[in-house]
Amino acid sequence: xxxxxxxQKPVLPFKLGIHPINWVGEDVKEHGADTTYxxxxxxxxxxxxxxxxxxxxxxxxxxxxxAELSRRGIRLVSQWKxxxxxxxxxxxxxxxxxxxxxxxxxxxxxxxxxxxxxxGSLHFDPRRTPNEKEVLRLDEAGWQSLAEGLNAxxxxxxxxxxxxxxxxxxxxxVEQPEEIDRLMELTDPELVYLLFDTGHAYYGGAxxxxxxxxxxxxxxxxxxxxxxxxxxxxxxxEQADFVTCIRKGVFTVPGDGCLDFTPIxxxxxxxxxxxxxxxxxxxxxxxxxxxxxxxxxxxxxxSLISKERR
Numbered sequence: 001x002x003x004x005x006x007x008q009k010p011v012l013p014f015k016l017g018i019h020p021i022n023w024v025g026e027d028v029k030e031h032g033a034d035t036t037y038x039x040x041x042x043x044x045x046x047x048x049x050x051x052x053x054x055x056x057x058x059x060x061x062x063x064x065x066x067a068e069l070s071r072r073g074i075r076l077v078s079q080w081k082x083x084x085x086x087x088x089x090x091x092x093x094x095x096x097x098x099x100x101x102x103x104x105x106x107x108x109x110x111x112x113x114x115x116x117x118x119x120g121s122l123h124f125d126p127r128r129t130p131n132e133k134e135v136l137r138l139d140e141a142g143w144q145s146l147a148e149g150l151n152a153x154x155x156x157x158x159x160x161x162x163x164x165x166x167x168x169x170x171x172x173x174v175e176q177p178e179e180i181d182r183l184m185e186l187t188d189p190e191l192v193y194l195l196f197d198t199g200h201a202y203y204g205g206a207x208x209x210x211x212x213x214x215x216x217x218x219x220x221x222x223x224x225x226x227x228x229x230x231x232x233x234x235x236x237x238e239q240a241d242f243v244t245c246i247r248k249g250v251f252t253v254p255g256d257g258c259l260d261f262t263p264i265x266x267x268x269x270x271x272x273x274x275x276x277x278x279x280x281x282x283x284x285x286x287x288x289x290x291x292x293x294x295x296x297x298x299x300x301x302x303s304l305i306s307k308e309r310r
Contacts, residue, residue: 012302013269013305014276017053018279019279020037022280022293023285028247032057032285035285040052040290041074043290045072047294047298049279051077051276052069053077075108075110076105077112078112078114079105080114080116083153085117085146086173087127091152094153102156102162111162112221112276113162114165115153115165115167120135120138120142122134123171124172135173137179142173146173147186157191163220166195167195168183168195169197170200170203170204177204180194194218195220195222196212196222197280198254198259199226219273221278222276222278223280224253225281225282226256226259226261227250228258231248231249232245251283253293254301256281261304279298281293
């Protein structure tokens, strides 16, 4: 077990946290299946980090979760919320569920909500069948319905003083650069913000730096994730689906993949970003131990920030 006293909290211009997905897979359930939430939270504290997202191993009782986080000096920054707004028949029930989600995050002191449309997704859409092989891209009616639903959900979030941050995501209908553009074009900038994810941007075919520059004014939350180019190339050659890509190890933490984070951090420094940024690896912790990889990623980020400040 790492010793917290040997760790110093990184001095960064923004708030750096870490997602429990580094320890326990969300989309690949066997990754970290035997890992306890106590281990995850203890290691987050040992890393000197003070923010986390909700994970599937964490206690769901707000009072228990508050106590476990508080005694380690950690806060809950956000929690993923899948939505199915592209189909109008789901809107009412989805908005009711969204309000409950917002109420939980409000009680936990969170300020942003990681939100992602799952309609059309091969893996996450409950209407899909196991023998299908591709994401079903949205038609015009689907786009309009998605935008209306997100605006309505964003209004609910605003009621409680929170922000809906849309997570462009591999294997979904808002994955490619033109889909990010379409989403930003159709939604109300006062109600729908962007969760900028470096790894998912690259996975979807975008230049992460271009996405950051283009939509900085709407970015309210960040995920820092890297990509293994050789794994991505092989997976694309095999036409592997999104979850298979995760199993193959396409994602890793910053500094361990092909992405150049120097201009990304330079941009964040020049813009004065002071919100939360979450470290994400989303890989098998047996092969790539979460604590060790996170420790290296923090050192890498600190070194880049230090160089930019000179």
